[in-house]
Amino acid sequence: MAVIVRQAWPVHDAATWVSGQQFEPEETDLPCVEFYHLLGFGKQQIYKGASQYRNHLRCKPVLTFAEHNEWVEVWEQRHPHYVRWSEGIGTQMHRDGFVANPYGRRGSFYSKPRSKTDATRVCSEGVRFVLLSTAVDCMKDAIVQASVAPIGISFGQIKLRSQEDADRLLAIETPVRWDTPQ
């Protein structure tokens, strides 16, 4: 019988690791909005542009555009380390031509100035790459350390052959937390 082990909050945990900012998604009011905000999605992409994401937003009520702006302002004040880290990603991309995740995997993307008046470099694809690749590399590293042969993996989720394999995997301590769905 297949057993599923998953990373409950892969993006939040990866963001905690790489930026040094503590995230507690289970205690916040809008964890899914925060999820997409961490990945660099803007308000249009979250609420209008991609309806498939809107269906995943189990945080109710969905914010209006004006409310979202207010939410972002407050959120950025509460998470200064993360804001500084994401700005650093833009600077690093502009300077080195690549960004690397904690495992050393590199990616190259476009960076651009925030606006005509603000020369701070923005690289949302780079931020997204670091968070997502960190979560997936963490999963691969744990599989190798536990030496289990999975049936299959997808983002944030591993399907294993037995409970023994699951126990071996759960025993591996990683910065991205493991979980078994009920």
Added chain:
Amino acid sequence: MIEFHHDKKLAAVAAEIGHDVETVRRHLIYGDGNLYHHAGRDYVQMIKGGRYKRRRSEIYGYVHRKSSNGEPFVLATDEDPKLAYARRYGSKALVESYARNVKYVIENGGPMVPDVEYYDTKTVPLTLNTDTLAVDTEGRDRIFRFSASWFDGLWHAVSLPWNAVSHAWLKRVVGQVEHVAFWMASHDVALLAKEGITVPDEKVHDAMHAHQILNPWCRRALSYAAPLYGCFEPWKYKWELDSEAYSMMDAFVTARLWERMKTLLVETRQRNVYLTEREFQRLMPFEPKPTWEKDENEVTKAAGMVEGELWQ
């Protein structure tokens, strides 16, 4: 003229590789139209024909020997919508590969080819003076031909049909070397194991995974990756014209690519990422794709859904 628009690109490449613009202009040609002009209609129809008709990208970055002025040239992409994604994320890597390949052609007079070729089990050496061997098998669910390549001061390449003698030779040389490089190792290793040749896990290297780490924007096919790491002629179109040469090039290109990738993984500090990926891929299950032995429309026919029957 068309080339006028590429003067800046040519000047940049010339500055990068330390040759004058006129020399670079002779060896770096932009766009399909110029490929027709320099190599002729027959040649273009041949390399774009058959199964690879739609894969136009496989001719860019490669060396084309047949030229109106008698000199080999590297073909660079002009405007190809299929390469839009590649241009966005990998334009730097593509331009660097064009420059590197042009430099190689100017200095060596042609593309990379094996120094010694073997097509017969009577001539292949029984002992290899190398630690790395590249192997490629032909066939989906059974092997009907294989090729191998190695470097011992000269580049050797072998292409042999699958029989008892070649089987014994491959088993022997795989035992001699420390590393065996493949392109999509899971497929080749599984097939070889079915035929009784076990390649130990610690020897197996997959250049395809190294390529995905070094250039994640690029497709995983060997023909797309080849010009990024070495300077070759297009060879995939030969698969039905000259299957021996085609098979040999598969192993030779894998060997040259792996040689280059080993250095790049260290230079970019991604060797540990590759080693973890290699271990991870070893643990992932793999089964070769089955071929249809019976009628592939059997299920559809049984359901009475075959075209035409619905209206009877």
